[in-house]
Amino acid sequence: MLLTPGPTAMPPSVREAMSEELINPDVDPRFADRYDAVLDKLGTVFGTDDEVVVMGGEGILGLEAAVASTVAPGDRVLCLSNGPYGDGFTDFVESYGGESTLVDADYDDSLPLADLERTLAGGEYDVATMVHCETPTGTLNELSPALDLFDEHDVLTVVDAVSSLGGTPVPTDRIDICLGASQKCFSAPPGLAIASVSAAAWERIEDRDPASLYTNLLPWHGAEQPYPYTHLTTLVVALDEALDLLLGEGLDAVYDRHQEVAAHCRARGRDLGLEPYPGPERSSPTVTAFSVPGRATELQDRLREDHDVTLSTGFGDLAADVLRVGHMGYNADLDRVERAMDALAAER
Ligand SMILES: Cc1ncc(COP(=O)(O)O)c(C=O)c1O
Numbered sequence: 001m002l003l004t005p006g007p008t009a010m011p012p013s014v015r016e017a018m019s020e021e022l023i024n025p026d027v028d029p030r031f032a033d034r035y036d037a038v039l040d041k042l043g044t045v046f047g048t049d050d051e052v053v054v055m056g057g058e059g060i061l062g063l064e065a066a067v068a069s070t071v072a073p074g075d076r077v078l079c080l081s082n083g084p085y086g087d088g089f090t091d092f093v094e095s096y097g098g099e100s101t102l103v104d105a106d107y108d109d110s111l112p113l114a115d116l117e118r119t120l121a122g123g124e125y126d127v128a129t130m131v132h133c134e135t136p137t138g139t140l141n142e143l144s145p146a147l148d149l150f151d152e153h154d155v156l157t158v159v160d161a162v163s164s165l166g167g168t169p170v171p172t173d174r175i176d177i178c179l180g181a182s183q184k185c186f187s188a189p190p191g192l193a194i195a196s197v198s199a200a201a202w203e204r205i206e207d208r209d210p211a212s213l214y215t216n217l218l219p220w221h222g223a224e225q226p227y228p229y230t231h232l233t234t235l236v237v238a239l240d241e242a243l244d245l246l247l248g249e250g251l252d253a254v255y256d257r258h259q260e261v262a263a264h265c266r267a268r269g270r271d272l273g274l275e276p277y278p279g280p281e282r283s284s285p286t287v288t289a290f291s292v293p294g295r296a297t298e299l300q301d302r303l304r305e306d307h308d309v310t311l312s313t314g315f316g317d318l319a320a321d322v323l324r325v326g327h328m329g330y331n332a333d334l335d336r337v338e339r340a341m342d343a344l345a346a347e348r
Contacts, residue, residue, distance in 0.1 A: 003340045004312040005135050005287040005326030006163060007183035007190050010238075014188055017241035018234050025231040034240055035226060041243040042194060045165065045251065046172040046180075050196045053220040054239070056232040059162045059181030061215065062193030064092050066158045066177045068215035069205045070127050073097030078125040078155065080116055080146055083107050083134030084316055085160055093129070096212070101125070107137045107318070108278045113145050120153045128155045133164035135184075136315050138289030138324060139278040140164065147174045156204055165194070166246060167258045167286040167328045176201040182235065185258075185286060187329030188242040191235045197221075242329075254332075258285040261332045265325055268341035272348050277314075277322050286328035289314060296323045299347060307343035 002009045025031040035054070042052045055061055067089065071077055075098045079089040082105040093100040103119050105112040111130070128150050133140050143159065150157050151174070158177045161170045165178070166185030172178045176198040183190035195217070197205075202221055210216045219228035246254055262285040266276055269290050277289040292299055296313035300323060303309045314322030323344075327337050 001308055001336065001339060002310050003326055003331050003336060004310055005184070005324050005328060006181070008187045008326060008329045008331045009336075010187050010189065011242070011245060011330045013245065014238050014241045018189070018238050020234075020237055022233055025227070025233050031231070031233060031236075032226075035231065035236060038236055038240050038243065039226070041240070041247055043196075044247060045243070046170070046178060046196045048172040048178075048196050050172070050198045051202070051221065052194065052196045053217065053226075054236065055193045055195070055220065056191065056229065056235070057193050058183070058190050059179070059193055062162075062179040062181065062195050063089070063160055065193070065215045065217050066179060066195065067092035067098070067129070068096050068212040069210045069217040070156060070158065070177070070201065070208065071096045071098040072208050072210075074099065075126045076101070076124065078103060078116075078119060078128045080111055080128060080130040081105070082109055082111055082141065083131060083139060084136045085134055086129070086131045089129035089158075098127075107134070107139075110282060111141050111146055113149070116146060116149055120149055120155075125153065125155045127158060129158045130160070132159055132161040132170055133168075133284045133286055135163040135287055135324075136289070136318060137278055137322070138276060138284055138287045139282050140168065140284035140286075143171055144174070147171065156201060163286055163328065164284065166254070167332065168255055168284070172196055182239050182242075185329045186239060186242045186246065187331070188239040189235055191232055192239055255285070258328065258332045261327045261334055261337050262286070262288060264334055265327055265337050265341065268338075268345070272345055277318070286332070287324055287326050289322045289324045291321060292323045293321045296320050299323050299344070302347045303340075303343050307346070309340050309343045311340065
């Protein structure tokens with residue numbers, strides 16, 4: 001039983017959708033219609049009228065494309081961070097010639113707003129990056145105060161909402177480029193990078209005329225030819241089915257289900273003496289990272305071998321100390337999480 005924080009297990013109907021006969025996305029109008037429908041449904045999940053694009057490639061492609069398309073050599077980018085993905089934006093920025101300024105906090109802390117305010121007062125920035133749910137630490141960041149500051153200072157915002165979109169509300173309408181991925185809360189297969197792009201972001205991208213090729217968002221802009229390369233038809237069909245399930249249930253019901261399952265997971269953890277790594281008030285409804293100092297790999301192995309339950313450890317500095325239960329999408333399910341926690345109780 002796969003209960004990692006992405007890829008998640010997939011609902012049976014999404015798996016079945018993948019066995020539909022293949023159509024050629026470049027010549028068969030049925031694919032274009034389906035793709036348009038997927039974009040409309042994603043607009044509803046994002047809660048925005050901004051243009052949405054779905055690129056063939058996993059989540060990282062979206063992060064890199066957002067930076068490659070908005071950052072030219074010499075551009076100043078503020079990377080706000082309290083986790084590995086927030087820190088990692090500096091690598092993208094530097095690799096496209098931008099000047100990155102990292103404003104960071106400890107991984108178990110909240111976003112450093114006082115430092116952010118000071119840094120913005122001390123210099124001009126073109127673009128800001130940040131992460132909504134830091135999946136490796138199980139932290140959901142409150143974005144509004146940072147977005148207020150970026151608004152005040154007229155900075156274009158890029159937000160990684162890869163592991164929150166579709167599982168908890170994301171303030172997409174306040175974000176210029178908001179990023180998601182198919183294999184997290186949508187419970188579709190990995191392979192599609194999703195982005196909503198504001199008019200201001202398109203303006204900047206057109207101005208920049210990005211030199212990058214495959215990571216350039218510009219060829220995806222506009223209704224005439226919405227996908228410039230052969231699309232990953234089977235994955236789009238699977239995402240379409242996943243979106244039908246999500247919207248059929250209703251976004252509010254989906255968000256409530258994530259909250260309920262997350263609360264249950266943490267209550268079971270507390271009974272076992274396990275606390276969420278960033279503290280309960282900062283933990284994401286989509287993933288719980290339990291602190292298990294020095295025992296993460298051993299517990300992960302025993303759960304997989306003896307109970308057929310696959311969880312994730314942390315990574316980087318947290319690899320040995322954190323065990324993560326992904327309760328997102330199809331896995332935001334009381335029975336599935338109960339089974340994982342029963343297994344953990346047996347091995348604790
Ligand atoms: C917050 C966050 N951003 C980006 C990614 C990258 O997505 P992918 O692994 O699909 O490239 C992940 C994947 O786990 C993630 O958790």
